[in-house]
Amino acid sequence: MKKSDTYTQLKKRIISKQAVVAVIGLGYVGLPMAVQFARKGFSVIGIDTSKKRVTRLKKGISYIGDVDDKDISEAVASKRFTVTTSAKPLSGCDVVIICVPTPLNRALKPDISYILSASKILKQNSRAGQLVILESTTYPGTTRDIIMPVLAGREGKAGKDFFLAFSPERIDPGNPRYDFSNIPKLVGGITEKCTCLAKTLYEMVTEKAIGLSSPESAEVTKLLENSFRIVNIGLINEFAHLCHKLGIDVWEVVEAAKTKPFGFMPFYPGPGVGGHCIPADPMYLSWKARKVGFETRMIDLAARVNINAPKHVVERISDLLKEQNKKIKGSNILLLGASYKENINDLRESPALDVIKLLDGKKAAWSYCDSFIPYLDICGIRAKSKTLSKSLVKKQDLVVILTGHSGVDYEMVAANAKLIFDTRNVAGKKGIKGENIVKL
Ligand SMILES: NC(=O)c1ccc[n+]([C@@H]2O[C@H](COP(=O)([O-])OP(=O)(O)OC[C@H]3O[C@@H](n4cnc5c(N)ncnc54)[C@H](O)[C@@H]3O)[C@@H](O)[C@H]2O)c1
Known part of the structure; x- marks a missing residue:
């Protein structure tokens, strides 16, 4: 045989x-x-x-x-x-x-x-x-x-x-x-x-x-999927910035656009993009594109917008504190959420890290709460995640929601914080209202 x-x-x-x-x-x-x-x-x-x-x-x-x-x-x-x-x-x-x-x-x-x-x-x-x-x-x-x-x-x-x-x-x-x-x-x-x-x-x-x-088709398909995400996130982050200047609620606009049964897919703004994939993968494509004399302009522009998103968050923090006659320097700022997205323990490329570095550079008295990330090695220190409590929240000049983990008592936060800057519209999604809540 x-x-x-x-x-x-x-x-x-x-x-x-x-x-x-x-x-x-x-x-x-x-x-x-x-x-x-x-x-x-x-x-x-x-x-x-x-x-x-x-x-x-x-x-x-x-x-x-x-x-x-x-x-x-x-x-x-x-x-x-x-x-x-x-x-x-x-x-x-x-x-x-x-x-x-x-x-x-x-x-x-x-x-x-x-x-x-x-x-x-x-x-x-x-x-x-x-x-x-x-x-x-x-x-x-x-x-x-x-x-x-x-x-x-x-x-x-x-x-x-x-x-x-x-x-x-x-x-x-x-x-x-x-x-x-x-x-x-x-x-x-x-x-x-x-x-x-x-x-x-x-x-x-x-x-x-x-x-x-071919393997190349499979390799590029993955990069198309992630480029699609980076470009759309860049677009909505830019849109959020514009809507803020125009005094329009970007979250309401996305929800409204979402009612169209075709031709629209919702993406949401935030403090930036993180993780091992979205910030890195499209750069693999643009690198390869340059090798064959091609410029991936959409990807490069979206990446720039997203890289600047944490800076935009810190500018908004500065403006919000100014309205209270306060400066970032010396203000108690509590950051809720450090991982790059909700309900996971992945800190890689998290925009929270950039926000912290910028706040630290401006000498803010920052601290953070994230049960998924017990400690952070950043700005030359090992910062420990605080336990969220009424007294901690009351002490803050500003609470900033950077990642919307579930299991956090946002009602309690809203009831006790002087001011909340919600970069993920967590409060809106949970139906929590309050004059002390400002959205991105
Ligand atoms: N994390 C995601 O959401 C995700 C999604 C889709 C694709 N990817 C891609 O998948 C790949 C892996 O990502 P990940 O998030 O699982 O990474 P990871 O860092 O979580 O895990 C990689 C593991 O590989 C190990 N390792 C490194 N070099 C090794 C070697 N030579 N021999 C044996 N082990 C080695 C590391 O110790 C680590 O445990 C990346 O290319 C990433 O872009 C990740």
Whole structure:
């Protein structure tokens, strides 16, 4: 009987869930995905360079809001999920999924050093016949130009001896409705067989997987999604600024525009954009665009507007205090919320950090409350989150709502604060009214 080829063998192993899946990078993206593969019956090896994270996972403790301790302990107890800092087990895996960070460097250019270090461990530990999938958000060409040469050097030809694809992660941490299991998964392989294998894999653990013609299409699709967000957030932040000058309530305007059943999608203003994705990903695209002599003017302009949003917030704070015959210098200013969005513990690129730095530079007596962020290392100090109480609120010259976490007693804040500057319209959304509340 003829021995089946590498592709057919791997496809069979995936469909029968015999395939062993390695996930490199167990963060906001990698950890929920690894747990989902284990839950669906695959053996999963999670590899992370952080000893601290691996130790916590071995004890059944999660550090990601979307994954419960119970999810981890169940996955570990089922013996389908093992975690390690060692890359050696990679050679025994059938599938390798890379979920390492892709930040910007100091010059605001793509920092693909984590992808390079993941490639290095792949080079040392991969074997022929594996399916490798890059999930980290990156500029078009990364899968083909960075990962493929590493594998091709050792394993032979893509689509025959090994399989390689890009599949963007589209999760929205903290979103109770959509998670890894029900957000359609896009895949673009180097060859049709690569796409087909990656699609088959994700179909085993998610509701829907869609094949694209190339890794580049999949890489750019993710960047289009995030560019769409950065541009629209930039537009609404600019609109908020304009509405303030015109004496119009921007929140009312967005709610009104939202009643149009087609052709409008609401975006909301705020103190700026944060997180690992929206501020960084479009910069990956504009960097790549410049390499081919193209200028991404919309993205660059929106990024500028958003970068200036914290400055605008501090200008408004200054104006509000002036109206009370006070200055920022020496005023007690309590900031509610520090993480970049509600109900998560992610502080990366949070606009709250820029607001704090600006206030600190103006010598404000600032403090903050955020049960998701127990402490902040900023402006040369370790600031601890205060416990929200009537007496704390009463002491403040101004309370600024920067992130609208649920579980905060905003009624109490509104009842006791001299003045509130609400950059997220939290009070409005909760129907809390008061002459002491000023919206962005
Ligand atoms: N966080 C999000 O909401 C989100 C959403 C969609 C896509 N993404 C993209 O997914 C990727 C991962 O983001 P994240 O938020 O999960 O990052 P993260 O920082 O939460 O996690 C990354 C993990 O990778 C580990 N790591 C770094 N280098 C490694 C290496 N060489 N080997 C093994 N482990 C390594 C880190 O220790 C960390 O635990 C990024 O490209 C990001 O843009 C993130």
